[in-house]
Amino acid sequence: xxxxxxxxxxxxxxxxxxxxxxxxxxxxxxxxxxxxxxxxxxxxxxxxxxxxxxxxxxxxxxxxxxxxxxxxxxxxxxxxxxxxxxxxxxxxxxxxxxxxxxxxxxxxxxxxxxxxxxxxxxxxxxxxxxxxxxxxxxxxxxxxxxxxxxxxxxxxxxxxxxxxxxxxxxxxxxxxxxxxxxxxxxxxxxxxxxxxxxxxxxxxxxxxxxxxxxxxxxxxxxxxxxxxxxxxxxxxxxxxxxxxxxxxxxxxxxxxxxxxxxxxxxxxxxxxxxxxxxxxxxxxxxxxxxxxxxxxxxxxxxxxxxxxxxxxxxxxxxxxxxxxxxxxxxxxxxxxxxxxxxxxxxxxxx
Amino acid sequence: xxxxxxxxxxxxxxxxxxxxxxxxxxxxxxxxxxxxxxxxxxxxxxxxxxxxxxxxxxxxxxxxxxxxxxxxxxxxxxxxxxxxxxxxxxxxxxxxxxxxxxxxxxxxxxxxxxxxxxxxxxxxxxxxxxxxxxxxxxxxxxxxxxxxxxxxxxxxxxxxxxxxxxxxxxxxxxxxxxxxxxxxxxxxxxxxxxxxxxxxxxxxxxxxxxxxxxxxxxxxxxxxxxxxxxxxxxxxxxxxxxxxxxxxxxxxxxxxxxxxxxxxxxxxxxxxxxxxxxxxxxxxxxxx
Numbered sequence: 001x002x003x004x005x006x007x008x009x010x011x012x013x014x015x016x017x018x019x020x021x022x023x024x025x026x027x028x029x030x031x032x033x034x035x036x037x038x039x040x041x042x043x044x045x046x047x048x049x050x051x052x053x054x055x056x057x058x059x060x061x062x063x064x065x066x067x068x069x070x071x072x073x074x075x076x077x078x079x080x081x082x083x084x085x086x087x088x089x090x091x092x093x094x095x096x097x098x099x100x101x102x103x104x105x106x107x108x109x110x111x112x113x114x115x116x117x118x119x120x121x122x123x124x125x126x127x128x129x130x131x132x133x134x135x136x137x138x139x140x141x142x143x144x145x146x147x148x149x150x151x152x153x154x155x156x157x158x159x160x161x162x163x164x165x166x167x168x169x170x171x172x173x174x175x176x177x178x179x180x181x182x183x184x185x186x187x188x189x190x191x192x193x194x195x196x197x198x199x200x201x202x203x204x205x206x207x208x209x210x211x212x213x214x215x216x217x218x219x220x221x222x223x224x225x226x227x228x229x230x231x232x233x234x235x236x237x238x239x240x241x242x243x244x245x246x247x248x249x250x251x252x253x254x255x256x257x258x259x260x261x262x263x264x265x266x267x268x269x270x271x272x273x274x275x276x277x278x279x280x281x282x283x284x285x286x287x288x289x290x291x292x293x294x295x296x297x298x299x300x301x302x303x304x305x306x307x308x309x310x311x312x313x314x315x316x317x318x319x320x321x322x323x324x325x326x327x328x329x330x331x332x333x334x335x336x337x338x339x340x341x342x343x344x345x346x347x348x349x350x
Numbered sequence: 351x352x353x354x355x356x357x358x359x360x361x362x363x364x365x366x367x368x369x370x371x372x373x374x375x376x377x378x379x380x381x382x383x384x385x386x387x388x389x390x391x392x393x394x395x396x397x398x399x400x401x402x403x404x405x406x407x408x409x410x411x412x413x414x415x416x417x418x419x420x421x422x423x424x425x426x427x428x429x430x431x432x433x434x435x436x437x438x439x440x441x442x443x444x445x446x447x448x449x450x451x452x453x454x455x456x457x458x459x460x461x462x463x464x465x466x467x468x469x470x471x472x473x474x475x476x477x478x479x480x481x482x483x484x485x486x487x488x489x490x491x492x493x494x495x496x497x498x499x500x501x502x503x504x505x506x507x508x509x510x511x512x513x514x515x516x517x518x519x520x521x522x523x524x525x526x527x528x529x530x531x532x533x534x535x536x537x538x539x540x541x542x543x544x545x546x547x548x549x550x551x552x553x554x555x556x557x558x559x560x561x562x563x564x565x566x567x568x569x570x571x572x573x574x575x576x577x578x579x580x581x582x583x584x585x586x587x588x589x590x591x592x593x594x595x596x597x598x599x600x601x602x603x604x605x606x607x608x609x610x611x612x613x614x615x616x617x618x619x620x621x622x623x624x625x626x627x628x629x630x631x632x633x634x635x636x637x638x
Binding site for chain 1: 390391392411472473476477478479496498499577581582583584585593595596597598599
């Protein structure tokens with residue numbers, strides 16, 4: 001026991017000595033040394049490149065420890081509400097529809113102070129204004145049509161192709177917990193003469209689409225097995241998710257329909273009551289920097305929100321520029337979100 | 351006597367504390383929340399209200415989901431008895447090693463995570479899955495049957511999970527039956543069916559009833575199997591509750607649904623226990 005204590009105190013002295021030595025040389029390191037910041041994300045390619053482009057270099061630069069939590073945006077927002085006094089997650093990364101809901105809830109997340117994020121000047125204003133400055137975009141992905149090249153011939157070119165009776169029982173659409181449901185409703189409306197203010201044509205069309213649907217997938221790993229086993233042959237899905245399967249040698253392809261693809265954005269939110277406010281800002285600022293954005297976007301093959309970040313090689317071919325995407329008028333959709341989700345659950349998936 | 355009582359107190363204390371802090375406390379909090387008006391999980395007033403329950407009982411969609419959950423639980427329990435009873439009878443007749451090995455085989459699904467068994471069924475039941483492929487090879491069907499993402503798939507998946515519990519409960523009752531009683535019935539001229547109906551079945555009722563109670567409560571509160579194998583829409587009460595919290599952020603409604611499910615489950619367990627007590631009393635000749 002005594003020996004142990006001696007060892008421990010000796011270690012502490014050593015640590016303190018080291019710390020003070022380091023702090024003279026690099027004050028930035030001591031400010032974050034030993035601090036832990038909790039953020040969130042998705043498994044697979046996303047995690048791999050998020051670690052490589054953001055987490056690892058940030059840890060190295062600041063000495064802080066970043067904890068990465070898995071799950072889904074809805075769960076993280078639920079956690080943010082439940083633990084609002086003492087947040088479990090300091091910097092949750094939310095996907096678009098959940099983020100839209102999140103910014104309407106008072107007292108959960110900070111109104112972001114752009115003077116604390118020097119890199120914000122390089123972010124496409126769309127990805128800051130969209131969130132009324134309560135969050136900032138990290139990356140964007142296009143949401144188009146993914147299909148088995150050996151089963152679907154000719155290749156789909158339009159969103160309307162999903163309604164082709166040939167796909168009966170073979171189509172995948174997202175469910176509420178997998179994101180992009182609101183986008184699907186809006187697209188169905190837009191291609192049938194409706195608009196963000198008039199979604200009725202979309203609802204009618206989606207009801208007619210039901211016989212084609214194999215599964216309204218609950219998370220973004222469900223389609224992987226279904227496409228690989230050819231249970232599903234066509235689906236509305238994110239580009240990088242589709243390409244990830246294609247790159248594992250499954251006969252699969254991804255197209256942006258001629259009407260365009262809606263954009264899915266992941267955004268950073270900072271918990272209002274985080275004990276690491278400065279570190280959280282530092283982390284977000286780092287993640288939206290040109291270097292981090294470039295590395296992540298080229299790795300995952302999603303679009304960067306930083307306009308200075310350059311895509312190269314395959315990512316350049318696969319990621320469409322922002323202006324080729326359908327921009328949904330979220331301001332008009334926002335007040336309708338709860339009603340849309342309820343109706344989706346009752347009339348479409350049930 | 352005094353010492354053993356004190357010992358019992360200290361031995362029970364950890365369990366009591368865990369149940370109080372881990373179950374009773376959160377449950378009371380959930381009940382309290384179900385009586386509050388709230389927006390996105392944040393109470394809008396401190397006044398207690400029954401509005402969430404009023405919304406629940408006037409929501410036909412939610413009530414239909416309760417009904418469906420109940421229906422599926424009945425199906426699963428039925429199949430668990432249909433498969434479990436013969437299995438338990440067989441194992442009860444075996445002796446020594448054979449009985450031990452078979453019991454191990456029966457409880458083997460419990461050694462694997464429910465998530466994994468559910469994903470296993472996903473591969474078996476798919477359009478291009480083993481089941482459809484085999485049936486098509488045998489020429490029994492021409493087109494694959496859509497087993498997956500249906501109520502049937504939930505029933506299959508849950509029966510697999512519930513079966514060990516049913517067999518174990520039955521086994522504990524069947525093994526206690528004195529062979530001489532059955533032989534006596536045979537000597538007195540009862541045919542096997544009559545032996546079963548008048549002797550074995552009544553004597554195994556306590557085990558059967560506790561098996562039914564276990565099966566029912568496991569089914570009603572199952573989440574993973576219905577979410578992975580079931581239809582896309584929330585047709586199961588647990589998946590509906592999940593959506594209330596995580597998608598709609600309607601915590602008031604979610605809490606009231608959870609409390610209603612809890613009360614329903616408690617009510618059922620109470621009824622089953624009462625029945626087990628009554629029939630158990632008869633079966634054991636008045637000794638319980």
